Amino acid sequence: MVNTGFMKIIDLVTENCVRLLEEEFNLEVFKTTTYMKDIVKINPDYLNSFIVLRGYVPSVFAFSYEKKLFEFIFKKFINGIDIDDSEVELYKEESAGEIMNMIIGNSLRDFKSAKSLIKLSPPVVHRGRKNLINKEDTEFYSSKIVTSVGKLHIYLLTRPITGVSYEEIKNSCR
């Protein structure tokens, strides 16, 4: 059963991601699609960043970039910075983590409080394709953002929980 609270969270993350892509990277976003059901596995793409959300319901966010989209974003992100060829790959991974951090931070700003049970892990970046299969005790929410230079998938992996609204998740974290 789709949990409206988590759907709202992935919608918020998607909205913030679109805003960043449009405003900071001057990308044209054609379409976004958010869905939950029928996801039995996720297919990580060229570059994937993960952040663990520790709190009311422990969850994992994942951003999966198509290569040409990430190359475009990276070029803009490092604009004006001198980077040694030997450091490019390291900086790509750091950039993917930083960008995700900004988007998730923006999206969860209402979950603020020093006493909050919500804590974000540092981002982890993974390269390449290795399918993550949906287990019975995990729910996958997802959205797809289609831009002028490529696609980005956002995933939220969480524990199945029914009847909890976004407000309840948010307020329980204060």
Next chain:
Amino acid sequence: MKKLKILVVDDSSIINKKLIQIYESLGHKVVDTAKTGEEAIKKYDPNKIDLVSMDITMPDMDGIEATKQILAKNPEALVMVVTSHGQEQMIVSAIESGAVGYILKPFNKERISAMIEKILKNIGG
């Protein structure tokens, strides 16, 4: 605007590089960088540094504790916090600990320049 000698503190090398590029394009001098709060405290020298550009979330010691310890070393130290949205409560803690301003990521040259001007105006610099 007064040209400042700056210590940039952030655990991300790419963010350090971006900040160095922006500060130097504004005419300031980045004299050193640090990747942890502890390293920042060790590298902070009131005779060599006018402003500390401080990340909040870092391994080992966070930016709030590092701000407190730098201000214990020099109560006149200028610490500007650089962090993400979603950490507003941490920013409040940093300001309560003595930070004089903050910048939210994603930052850019204009926002950083405006905040430095505001800090200098507030201290009469």
